[in-house]
Amino acid sequence: MIFARLRESLRNTREKLAGGLSRLFGLKRELDDAFLAELEAVLFAGDLGPAGRATIEQLRAEYRERKLKSSDDVRARLRALLRARLGATVPDLRRAASGPTVVLVVGVNGSGKTTSVAKLAKHCQRSGRTVMVVACDTFRAAAVEQLATWAERLDVPIVRKEAGADPAAVAFDGAEAALLQGIDVLIVDTAGRLHTRDDLMQELGKVRRVLDKKIPGAPHETLLVLDATTGQNAIRQAEVFTQVVPLTGVILAKLDGTAKGGAVVSIRERLGIPVRFAGVGEKPDDFEPFDPERFLDALLEDGGTAEQGDGAP
Amino acid sequence: MFESLSNALQRVFSKWGKDRLLTAENIRDGLEEIRKALLEADVHFEVAKSLTEQVTARAVGQEVIAAVKPAEQIVKLFSDVLTEAMHGEPPKLPVLPGQPAVVMMVGLQGSGKTTTTAKLARKLKRQGRRPLLVAADTRRPAAITQLQVLGKSLDIPVHAEEGPGNEERAPQICAAAVARAKKEGHDVVLLDTAGRLHIDAPLMDELARVEKLAAPHVTFLVCDSMAGQDAYASARDFHGKLRLDGVILTKLDGDTRGGAAISVKQVTGKPIVYIGTGERVEDLDDFHADRMASRILGMGDVVSLVEKAQEVVDEEEAAAAAERLLKAQFTLDDFLSQLRAIRKMGPLKGLLKMMPGQLGQAFEQANVQEKELGRVEAAILSMTPQERRNPGLLDANRRRRVARGSGNELSVVNQLIRQHEQMRDMMKRMQGGGMLGKLGKLFGGGGGDVGGLAGMGGAAGFPGFGGGGGGRAQQELLAQMQRGGGATEVKDPDEEARRRAARKREKEARKKNRKRR
Numbered sequence: 001m002i003f004a005r006l007r008e009s010l011r012n013t014r015e016k017l018a019g020g021l022s023r024l025f026g027l028k029r030e031l032d033d034a035f036l037a038e039l040e041a042v043l044f045a046g047d048l049g050p051a052g053r054a055t056i057e058q059l060r061a062e063y064r065e066r067k068l069k070s071s072d073d074v075r076a077r078l079r080a081l082l083r084a085r086l087g088a089t090v091p092d093l094r095r096a097a098s099g100p101t102v103v104l105v106v107g108v109n110g111s112g113k114t115t116s117v118a119k120l121a122k123h124c125q126r127s128g129r130t131v132m133v134v135a136c137d138t139f140r141a142a143a144v145e146q147l148a149t150w151a152e153r154l155d156v157p158i159v160r161k162e163a164g165a166d167p168a169a170v171a172f173d174g175a176e177a178a179l180l181q182g183i184d185v186l187i188v189d190t191a192g193r194l195h196t197r198d199d200l201m202q203e204l205g206k207v208r209r210v211l212d213k214k215i216p217g218a219p220h221e222t223l224l225v226l227d228a229t230t231g232q233n234a235i236r237q238a239e240v241f242t243q244v245v246p247l248t249g250v251i252l253a254k255l256d257g258t259a260k261g262g263a264v265v266s267i268r269e270r271l272g273i274p275v276r277f278a279g280v281g282e283k284p285d286d287f288e289p290f291d292p293e294r295f296l297d298a299l300l301e302d303g304g305t306a307e308q309g310d311g312a313p
Numbered sequence: 314m315f316e317s318l319s320n321a322l323q324r325v326f327s328k329w330g331k332d333r334l335l336t337a338e339n340i341r342d343g344l345e346e347i348r349k350a351l352l353e354a355d356v357h358f359e360v361a362k363s364l365t366e367q368v369t370a371r372a373v374g375q376e377v378i379a380a381v382k383p384a385e386q387i388v389k390l391f392s393d394v395l396t397e398a399m400h401g402e403p404p405k406l407p408v409l410p411g412q413p414a415v416v417m418m419v420g421l422q423g424s425g426k427t428t429t430t431a432k433l434a435r436k437l438k439r440q441g442r443r444p445l446l447v448a449a450d451t452r453r454p455a456a457i458t459q460l461q462v463l464g465k466s467l468d469i470p471v472h473a474e475e476g477p478g479n480e481e482r483a484p485q486i487c488a489a490a491v492a493r494a495k496k497e498g499h500d501v502v503l504l505d506t507a508g509r510l511h512i513d514a515p516l517m518d519e520l521a522r523v524e525k526l527a528a529p530h531v532t533f534l535v536c537d538s539m540a541g542q543d544a545y546a547s548a549r550d551f552h553g554k555l556r557l558d559g560v561i562l563t564k565l566d567g568d569t570r571g572g573a574a575i576s577v578k579q580v581t582g583k584p585i586v587y588i589g590t591g592e593r594v595e596d597l598d599d600f601h602a603d604r605m606a607s608r609i610l611g612m613g614d615v616v617s618l619v620e621k622a623q624e625v626v627d628e629e630e631a632a633a634a635a636e637r638l639l640k641a642q643f644t645l646d647d648f649l650s651q652l653r654a655i656r657k658m659g660p661l662k663g664l665l666k667m668m669p670g671q672l673g674q675a676f677e678q679a680n681v682q683e684k685e686l687g688r689v690e691a692a693i694l695s696m697t698p699q700e701r702r703n704p705g706l707l708d709a710n711r712r713r714r715v716a717r718g719s720g721n722e723l724s725v726v727n728q729l730i731r732q733h734e735q736m737r738d739m740m741k742r743m744q745g746g747g748m749l750g751k752l753g754k755l756f757g758g759g760g761g762d763v764g765g766l767a768g769m770g771g772a773a774g775f776p777g778f779g780g781g782g783g784g785r786a787q788q789e790l791l792a793q794m795q796r797g798g799g800a801t802e803v804k805d806p807d808e809e810a811r812r813r814a815a816r817k818r819e820k821e822a823r824k825k826n827r828k829r830r
Binding site for chain 1 (some may be wrong): 349352353354355358421422423424425452453454455456458459460461462463466490511512537540541542543544546547564565566568569570572573592763
């Protein structure tokens with residue numbers, strides 16, 4: 001049931017990528033260089049970038065060595081290669097051995113952090129845990145109000161301060177409140193910041209240190225919210241953020257559009273940071289644990305809707 | 314990470330034979346490298362393909378310009394094609410008697426519409442107009458409050474209709490706002506609509522209704538510069554549903570190459586008008602196609618760098634420093650004022666971003682830290698005026714004192730002095746080699762090329778810079794020195810004749826290439 005929704009939301013993605021792929025495979029056309037070049041274009045359309053190119057290079061090499069004989073071979077091999085690049089799955093949120101589990105949510109401006117925090121809160125609520133959110137985005141106009149609105153809707157307590165307050169101080173208060181009230185999961189929302197802003201990255205490091213000081217071992221999870229429509233810059237974002245606040249995972253937001261978020265393949269492969277959740281809509285329930293297998297199913301295999309896809313634009 | 318484009322091209326073209334003409338065959342690999350670079354910059358793959366074809370068409374048959382090398386010639390062609398592809402006349406916002414001009418802002422969630430709307434309102438207000446902001450994002454929690462806070466800080470009124478039942482009323486709210494603006498004498502209305510997916514039919518229909526009821530004179534698509542391949546499809550769909558007039562590209566203060574810009578321009582045919590370059594309300598700049606082309610190609614935004622330098626470098630001071638430099642009297646005081654000019658130009662990271670790919674990377678590898686510049690400054694300030702004018706005075710004792718006084722390790726001070734010496738020696742050598750003219754040009758034109766000044770330190774290894782690099786003028790200078798051509802003395806008459814012939818050939822090649830356009 002959970003994945004029905006994810007699959008539904010991925011329909012457009014699938015139409016593009018799988019549509020293109022299925023068309024290529026479906027025609028049972030001869031396997032040649034032009035075919036592989038078209039395949040490469042399809043992967044590029046999915047923002048797979050260098051990971052896509054490397055995958056195609058490998059397919060091409062195997063084709064030249066005559067290891068791949070039919071389009072079925074290519075289909076299976078492509079899937080296997082991409083699956084390998086996506087690595088092992090990671091189970092649901094880690095839990096602190098004792099005391100509150102602290103989740104720090106970070107990302108660039110407009111990636112969807114606050115909405116993801118709300119969705120994550122709902123996700124934890126569903127498993128019967130008590131949740132508290134902390135509004136550390138004291139910079140952007142009305143960001144605190146935005147989170148407060150969600151907190152009210154979801155009926156979770158929120159720790160907040162006035163606009164312009166030191167985010168680390170808010171984080172401190174949040175950690176203290178969570179300890180005091182015996183909260184299970186503390187989710188810390190932070191201001192959007194471009195990874196090129198050194199000062200703001202340092203500020204983020206401070207938030208992390210304050211959490212660790214108040215609750216040793218915190219944050220137990222540090223999740224980078226990535227906009228699925230982002231291109232190759234997503235890799236840079238992950239690279240720089242994880243230097244300042246070591247990332248334990250990615251939330252891939254806005255997967256309900258036509259964007260594929262293919263940059264996460266490189267992020268997993270190069271930096272070892274797995275996608276943990278997928279955001280698939282604007283409602284708090286539009287949020288699912290990320291499963292690479294199903295992700296690839298949806299991307300590569302569903303031929304049923306392929307004919308409706310318009311393929312590459 | 315990625316092999317930089319210039320490296321790749323140098324590799325590809327290193328085996329260039331005696332070919333005098335560019336042909337489809339001898340430039341194929343080079344074009345492929347550039348196509349790859351475009352893809353890595355997130356240019357839509359179909360657009361990248363078509364641009365590559367355009368460059369091929371233009372390049373084939375051109376004569377090779379000897380001094381430029383085929384790699385540079387191809388990059389130049391590519392940069393021209395990209396620039397032309399992104400060039401466009403910005404829409405005019407009309408001034409209407411007794412009636413407000415209406416501006417509508419649309420885009421995906423998180424592209425930066427609300428911030429950009431406030432920035433644009435500020436710009437218009439400073440142009441003497443009386444804007445009214447309209448909170449037409451009735452869906453995202455606190456979006457209305459966000460615009461109200463921004464409006465208050467800019468002292469620009471905000472039209473908002475809050476409360477239950479208004480979520481679906483964006484079109485009516487916009488129409489009411491236009492009527493209010495007319496009544497209250499506002500001459501511009503800016504509609505901040507909710508972010509939406511281009512495939513969300515009901516919400517796209519809502520936008521069409523806003524367009525119908527509020528009749529915007531100018532509609533801007535707000536597009537995140539970090540967007541990937543999908544920017545093409547979303548821009549296409551917004552353009553299909555609405556009458557777009559222009560594009561605003563946001564978040565360009567990051568390190569994205571921004572290839573989405575060209576995809577969006579190509580698919581909509583609408584010009585990119587403004588770029589968002591920061592979180593502050595004043596961070597909205599005009600778009601320059603040529604600079605964006607350099608950025609997409611990873612060649613750095615050298616022009617912006619030079620402009621930025623011009624803003625902060627005192628021309629007289631620069632001229633004086635140049636003069637002393639020419640006399641090889643370049644003191645640590647001059648060094649210090651250069652250092653300060655560089656620091657005044659803003660965060661180093663921001664500057665490095667604007668530098669051509671390789672240089673930027675070199676600096677990054679050298680782990681340039683803002684702090685280090687501060688250390689060097691402190692060291693110079695710990696010296697006496699005499700010491701700064703004549704660093705030769707700085708014996709071991711004095712150096713130790715300077716280190717203690719500035720809180721530095723002795724090695725920092727030693728390094729600083731060594732680098733200053735190297736720099737001075739280089740200047741002397743340049744004089745000897747007849748480089749004076751070139752150097753004069755570096756500083757000439759009333760500071761017109763001060764990028765070179767800022768970069769000058771880089772040549773001898775500016776403290777904390779790890780050496781290498783600088784402004785464009787300087788790069789040319791260095792290239793000249795390496796080639797040993799141009800202004801260096803020529804003794805062999807045959808050699809000179811050969812050079813003259815080569816120059817003549819080149820001139821003719823350029824002329825012919827121009828004619829072919």
